[in-house]
Amino acid sequence: MCTAAFGLVICMTRKEAREQAFILIFENEFNSEYTLDEMIETARESELFDTDDFAREITEKTLAQREKIDEIVSDKLRKGWTLKRISKVSLALLRLAVCEMLEFSDIPASVSISEAVELAKKYAPEEDYIFINGLLSAVNRDMTADA
Helix, strand or coil, X not given: CEEEECCEEEECCHHHHHHHHHHXXXXXXXXXXXXXXXXXXXXXXXXXXXXXXXXXXXXHHHHHCHHHHHHHHHHCCCXXXXXXHCCHHHHHXXXXXXXHHHXXXXXXXXXXXXXXXXXXXXXXXXXXXXXXXXXXXXXXXXXXXXX
């Protein structure tokens, strides 16, 4: 997937774009006063990364639907659990994957779940990937039952 930006052509895989979207969603948790464009510009200026269209689109959709996504995630939590009990990293990954499952019908849910689990293994606290896999699988079961 390639995108032209600022006279540069940026080519990356969806996996790389998804990781960038996760980073932006996570960043938004701490700096919600910044717009997505400001966060992307900061990442570009600090030479962390440059985004492509997919990373921007999924980040925009995740942030725009945060309340709906959080409701879906909350419905799958064990009794007594709240979103505040989930690590910020894991919550960002859950939001990203649920948005993908809701908004991108061309991406199989199994891919969204698998990618979230892999990112959790890289970024989340130890063993959170098991929690993420289970919760996203439950969300997927409900979504396919409703279809």
